[in-house]
Amino acid sequence: MNTVKTMLGLCAVLTLGLMPLQAVAQSGSPARERGEVVICRGVEAHTCGPMVKVGQEAPDFRAVNAALEEVSLSSYRGKRLILNIFPSLDTPTCALSVRQFNARASKLENTVVLCLSMDLPFAQSRFCTTEGLDNVVPLSLFRSRDFVEGYGLRLADGPLEGLMARAVVVIDEDGRVIYTQLVKTISDEPDYEVALKALQ
Known part of the structure; x- marks a missing residue:
């Protein structure tokens, strides 16, 4: 007993x-460990960590291109970069942001626009081919753990959990972050003009 x-x-x-x-x-x-707060389909959601900051060296990462080859950020060293980050090309705002950056990119010297999402490379390639977009480089983050860890932009909860938040990161020729925008309401477009002014 x-x-x-x-x-x-x-x-x-x-x-x-x-x-x-x-x-x-x-x-x-x-909340502080979950990263940044955004609004996704009317509800509060959080990113997986704090977003990369202006002034720091842009963390290197690998992503997959249309030929299923891994491409690293460091392979663009010496170029000015605009990272257009978004949840999926299958949403109107994401598709619009790719078209907008494509139209503006042709006027920029020594600048490459990387369009980054969790979409599979096949879907990205099909979209850009169908739309005739050849001034941007679509790259898939579907297996890029280093981007997730370095940039803190994957959604950790909310309706789009697992996809990327909407953001823009501008990087100079030396690989330093000179501008960032995390779009607070995911359905809104990024501020194209302010992002481009960072390169002037």
């Missing part, structure tokens, strides 16, 4: 000890 009581007592202690851990697991990480 004493053994049974001892075992029950131990179980109670263990259960009480695990309750705070259980509560943390259920409630999720604190």
Whole structure:
């Protein structure tokens, strides 16, 4: 009988000890650990970490092009870069942002626009071919852990969890971040003019 009581007592202690851990697991990480706050389809969502900052060296990453080849950010060193980051080409605003940057990119010297999303390379290539977009470079992040870790822009919760938030990052010839915008409401377009002014 004493053994049974001892075992029950131990179980109670263990259960009480695990309750705070259980509560943390259920409630999720604190907002500061979840990164930035955005509005996605009318509800608050969070990115997986803090966004890359102006003044820092742009973290290198690998992404996949239409030929299923891995392309690294560092391979564009010496070029000015606009990273147009978005959830999916299958949404009107994302498609519009690619068209807008494509139209403006032809007027920029020594500048490459990389369009980055979780869309598969086949879908990206088909979209750009159908639309006649040849001034931007579509790259898929579907297996790019280093982009997720370095830029903090994957959605950690909300209706589009797992996809990228909408953002623009501008990088100079030396690989330094000179402008960022995280679009607070994902259905809104980025500020094209301000992003382009960062390169003037």
